[in-house]
Amino acid sequence: VEARNKINKYRKILTSYSGEDVLETGCGTGRNFCFYKEFQNVTAVDYSDEMLNCSKKVLESKEVNNGEGSDNEIKCKNINLKNVDCEELAKEFGENKFDSVVDIMNFQAYNNPELVLENMKKVVKNKGKLIIIC
Numbered sequence: 001v002e003a004r005n006k007i008n009k010y011r012k013i014l015t016s017y018s019g020e021d022v023l024e025t026g027c028g029t030g031r032n033f034c035f036y037k038e039f040q041n042v043t044a045v046d047y048s049d050e051m052l053n054c055s056k057k058v059l060e061s062k063e064v065n066n067g068e069g070s071d072n073e074i075k076c077k078n079i080n081l082k083n084v085d086c087e088e089l090a091k092e093f094g095e096n097k098f099d100s101v102v103d104i105m106n107f108q109a110y111n112n113p114e115l116v117l118e119n120m121k122k123v124v125k126n127k128g129k130l131i132i133i134c
Helices: 007-015 049-061 086-093 113-123
Strands: 021-025 041-046 078-083 098-104 124-133
Touching (some): 007 098, 021 113, 041 086, 049 078, 098 113
Parallel strands (some): 098 124
16 A cells, blocks of 8 residues: 555655654654654654554664665664653653654544644744644
């Protein structure tokens, strides 16, 4: 479904709008990691240890298997993984911490998407960006 709908094209475009300090929520298998720039600081969170283990393997291999050929190398040098419930982002990180929050293809999985969105708004800096694909 993602290939047919060209989601990777949108992942690449939208992550290009993220700032220096990024929070990626619901990082899953790390499919967005290849779209971040070398200078960025990315905190990638997921509630699932299994998904975080997948992300860890992707980081160790320095490549994302996204089906896009040459666009799969991870250039970002500072991606940190953390087990966090997205309903508790503000509790975990405090307010006004990140230049942008990136969430791609996760809102349908959150138990309380309204609470997650409120937390995203709290942790992003004033005039920061929420970058969301549903």
